[in-house]
Amino acid sequence: MNLLTLFISALLVNNIILTHFIGMCPFMGVSTKLSSAIGMGIAVIFVIFGASVFSYALYYLVLVPLGLEYMKLITFILLIAAFVQFVEMFIKKTSPQLYKSLGIYLPLITTNCCVLYVALDNITKSYSIWETMVNSIAVPAGFMMVMVIFATIRQRLAGNDIPEAFQGNPIAFIIAAIMAIAFSAFAGLV
């Protein structure tokens, strides 16, 4: 598959939040402020890329030669948990500034299901290493893009006179539905 096509497809056409409904928890939870959404988005890109590449290597270099493909789920979960701990420790030691902006979001990503989804998706679709890397950048980039758009809309909504029954999550779900409809227009792009 053409890498650019794969990138656009993962970013817009098959957006992980608006078409697959994966990662809805941080999407609804960490999108009430733009700064939180940006921080979470950057941390998700960082972790998904690293975890996916390591998972890919573990699968093709260890599990496949030993005939242990059925263990991919448990090994990927453990690998993601270990990777997040390593990244947090590495950032603590090397870049206090980065830790200040991302550190608080890293523990939350361990339980973000889209990290596991991307790692498993790369294997299921038999992507090459380059396709894996492009997909592992494009999917979280799409996640961040939608989070930022959504956070911006929610911040603007906060100052508006919304009927009491729609305040909070109900209006957020309605916006998400409208965004999903809008993003479905990308379907014929690639």
Add this chain to the structure above:
Amino acid sequence: MGNVVYAILIAAGLVGLTAWLYKANHDTPVPAGCENLKPDCAGCGLTNCSLRRQEPKGEKENG
């Protein structure tokens, strides 16, 4: 039979690696200036997360 042993070894190795990294991460001192880093819980609606549970009781939860 050999594959089962490999499977157990891989699983045990990954569990050990995760536990070791968890401990090493918690033993690593927080950088200067980040000691009082607090989650921006006002901008988050995840009420059951571990970071929010560290917040003092009585603080209003938004979201």
